[in-house]
Amino acid sequence: MPSLRAIGIVIPVYNETGVVEQFHTRLRAVIDGLPDRFHIYYINDGSTDGTRGSLEKISESDPRVTIIELSRNFGHQAALTAGLDHAQGDVVITMDGDGQHPPEMIPELLRLGEQGYDIVQTQRLDGDQKNSFKKRTSGWFYSFLNLLSGIAVKPGAADFRAMSRQAVDALKAMPEYHRFLRGMVSWIGYRTVILPYQPEKRLGGASKYSLKKMLRLASDAIFSFSLVPLYIGLSLGALMLCLAGLEMVYVLSFWVRGYQSSLEPGWSSLMFVLLIVSGFIMILLGFVGMYIGYIFQEVKRRPVYLLRERPKSEK
Numbered sequence: 001m002p003s004l005r006a007i008g009i010v011i012p013v014y015n016e017t018g019v020v021e022q023f024h025t026r027l028r029a030v031i032d033g034l035p036d037r038f039h040i041y042y043i044n045d046g047s048t049d050g051t052r053g054s055l056e057k058i059s060e061s062d063p064r065v066t067i068i069e070l071s072r073n074f075g076h077q078a079a080l081t082a083g084l085d086h087a088q089g090d091v092v093i094t095m096d097g098d099g100q101h102p103p104e105m106i107p108e109l110l111r112l113g114e115q116g117y118d119i120v121q122t123q124r125l126d127g128d129q130k131n132s133f134k135k136r137t138s139g140w141f142y143s144f145l146n147l148l149s150g151i152a153v154k155p156g157a158a159d160f161r162a163m164s165r166q167a168v169d170a171l172k173a174m175p176e177y178h179r180f181l182r183g184m185v186s187w188i189g190y191r192t193v194i195l196p197y198q199p200e201k202r203l204g205g206a207s208k209y210s211l212k213k214m215l216r217l218a219s220d221a222i223f224s225f226s227l228v229p230l231y232i233g234l235s236l237g238a239l240m241l242c243l244a245g246l247e248m249v250y251v252l253s254f255w256v257r258g259y260q261s262s263l264e265p266g267w268s269s270l271m272f273v274l275l276i277v278s279g280f281i282m283i284l285l286g287f288v289g290m291y292i293g294y295i296f297q298e299v300k301r302r303p304v305y306l307l308r309e310r311p312k313s314e315k
Helices: 020-031 051-061 076-086 103-114 133-149 165-172 181-188 211-225 228-256 267-299
Strands: 006-013 037-044 065-070 091-094 119-124 157-164 192-197 307-309
Touching: 006 020, 006 076, 020 037, 020 051, 020 103, 037 051, 037 076, 051 065, 065 076, 065 307, 076 091, 076 165, 076 181, 091 103, 091 165, 103 119, 103 157, 103 192, 157 165, 157 181, 165 181, 228 267
Parallel strands: 006 037, 006 091, 037 065, 119 192
Antiparallel strands: 091 157, 119 157
16 A cells, blocks of 8 residues: 655744634645645744634644744745745645635645646636736736746746645755745746636735835845846946947047037036936946845845744654
8 A cells, every 4th residue: 555645734824813723624624635644834923913822722633733933023935934944745835824825725736746746836816806906016026027037937926836845855955045935936947837726815814915025025036036137237337338439429520520619518418417327327336235235144144034942843
């Protein structure tokens, strides 16, 4: 009789008391009917409500649950990283615990993995929100990122995926501080299949991804995967140098033809050129400064996350 596969499920949570209980009930209803051996890792990302107590009650009623407590709120990508670092199993599934990632899709994720895919990546279909601000800006961002970086991240790609042990180990070998897991998963290049899904409504509460957090994630994605902003600055500098050369030739032509009297100082045009050149310089310095800032944070070698305490299963 073939041995059962070990499946790890990584679920980051932040201030989800009253929600995580409902989610776990749905999750159990799905995995209890599957033949594989499951282990569930809840990563408490510095919750300030009663989430810790809710997770402890879940753990007491379900021995398959391990709670990973972070020392503070490090963010969604860091919490996922903590889960991946601790998760055991032949296959690891990452998903959110608010109900928008349907647990009922787990059998399909595993079925596709059995066909030889190392990564089963879900793609969110927001048909009823196609004209929303978030949907439009998300589509623009992914198109822009793919153009700059050369990697292919599907619009609507979520951190809801199944990965083989080989793919998980590849991600664990990438220790960068600024993490954009959707891009990192695409970058490792293992055999991938896309599984579209319709997100469900949250079981309760509100989204923890504020505009500020989304902008920070976008910044991490662009500056971690592309040098194109620097190339843009260099190109603008080369363009201004060419324009300066043309201007010099134009002025010299007046001297060669003896029309020096036609040359009159133009304060407005001079100021216009100075402002344009200064603007380009400041943009380039801003790009350089961003990269230096990222390098500064990388070379300090601070951990991506810290644990409040070791999981009970490791004590």
